[in-house]
Amino acid sequence: MELPRGALLLVLLAVAAAASSAGATLAVKAPVPVPVPAPVPAHAPPQPKDAEGLLINGNFETAPRKVNKTLIVGRHSLPGWTLRGHVEYVSGGPQPGGMFFAVPHGVHALRLGGRASASQNVSVRPGALYALTFAATRTCAQDEALRVAVAPSLSPPADVAVRTLYSADTADTWAWGFRASSAAAQVTFSNPGVQEDASCGPLLDAVAIKELPTPYPTKDNLIKNEGFEIGPQVFKNSTVGVLLPPKQKDATSPLPGWIIESLKAVRFIDAAHFSVPAGKYAVELVAGRESAIAQVIRTVANRAYNLSFVVGDAKNGCHGSMLVEAFAGNVTQKVPFESAGNGGFKPASFRFVAAGVRTRVTFYSSYYHTKVSDGVSLCGPVLDQVKVQPLKA
Incomplete structure (x- = not known):
């Protein structure tokens, strides 16, 4: 059926008005921007969260993912740490062969064999002075040392001799200072010596960091x-x-x-x-x-x-x-x-x-x-x- 000419004109005017209104609405309502989160570095250094400033797994109470007897298997097997060389996961107390390991903080500690090391990345403030606190003692009869290094930093590495008996009944607790040179630094503890027994080396426990005013x-x-x-x-x-x-x-x-x-x-x-x-x-x-x-x-x-x-x-x-x-x-x-x-x-x-x-x-x-x-x-x-x-x- 054919519409009268007047009715057809009204229909066309209504369609045009609707199209105009839709266009105006689209012009006003611009797309809402979606906030983009700040990029996270692929290797962001972990932050100490312990009340005493302990590093991530700084007391080594979280066990490695893979251990062969006491030897830690895999560089990244110990949560929070990167290992190199012969590193053992030991418990305090009497040991086979008549030795006694003094673990002053908790139950477990690391034993660093010849040329072995344990390192962790930390966030620091460039130019600020920091102190690392850690427990260390020797595990064999010969003289032993623990090398402490932070890179990059304004402080050279230092060897801490752990042979002197400052405390006869337990491991000694030490502090070493360094001045940061960038916002991220790698803290490394290593055994600089090589002994006939590859497992011989210092015991490391309870590693903490503190910024000093x-x-x-x-x-x-x-x-x-x-x-x-x-x-x-x-x-x-x-x-x-x-x-x-x-x-x-x-x-x-x-x-x-x-x-x-x-x-x-x-x-x-x-x-x-x-x-x-x-x-x-x-x-x-x-x-x-x-x-x-x-x-x-x-x-x-x-x-x-x-x-x-x-x-x-x-x-x-x-x-x-x-x-x-x-x-x-x-x-x-x-x-x-x-x-x-x-x-x-x-x-x-x-x-x-x-x-x-x-x-x-x-x-x-x-x-x-x-x-x-x-x-x-x-x-x-x-x-x-x-x-x-x-x-x-």
Whole structure:
């Protein structure tokens, strides 16, 4: 049936209006952009998530995916770590052959054979100072060392000798400092030696990382980090303190502001497990004249200054006559302390005149001491609250 001419015109006008309305709607409603997530690096470094700063599987309690007796099979078999060479997954306690492995944190640890290594990638802040805390001990009769390296960084690798018995009944806990040079770094622990027995090598356990702030002197005290409150991570369940390796320069020392300039380590101790004169931390000089710390301060030539500090005992079984020697400018002061093992302390001070714009302040213990409980573990006097103040002319 044919529509009248007027009706047909109305139908055409309605279709045109609908098309126009649809076009206008399409023009207004532009496509909604879908947010694109930021690209994730293919090899993003894992982040320490433990409250004590442990690395991923830093205490090695997550077992490897494949083990042949104790030998870990596969470079990436141990979660969080990349392995090279003969690396064993061991448990603490008596071992076949009469050996005893001291595992201070948890049950398991790594044993690094000759030229073997374990490494992990971490995120760091370029230019910042960090301290790695880790437990280590030897497992064979011969001398052993643990090499610590971070790449890239501004700090060269260092070998930590694990042969000295600082703690006879357990593994020692150490700290090593480095300064980061990029946002990602690879932390590597390795055995630099080769022994007749390929399995012989140091035991590694409980690896943690901590960023350390930069301390500054004040107008009232020219010493930086005077109370040793800035230092490496101390594990809550550790009763042995943290050993600071010798020959650590100020720029990379795990004890910011201080130089570990001796042949043997000094011990960083906490108030939770030791007697500390003030604050939460102090330093124990554990190896006589071979255990010294120093700091270079800014001074004015020919101006007089007063150096004050506190000495005591850590209440850790270290008894006897102690003697701390302090050096500043051309002055030496000997401070005796009779330790009964009760955690006492005493203040000391002396005046010196600066010879130039830089003055070195040094402390060491004159005598060697061992704990009365075993006669082997090294110990010594405690140092805290170091202060240098300019005197009025």
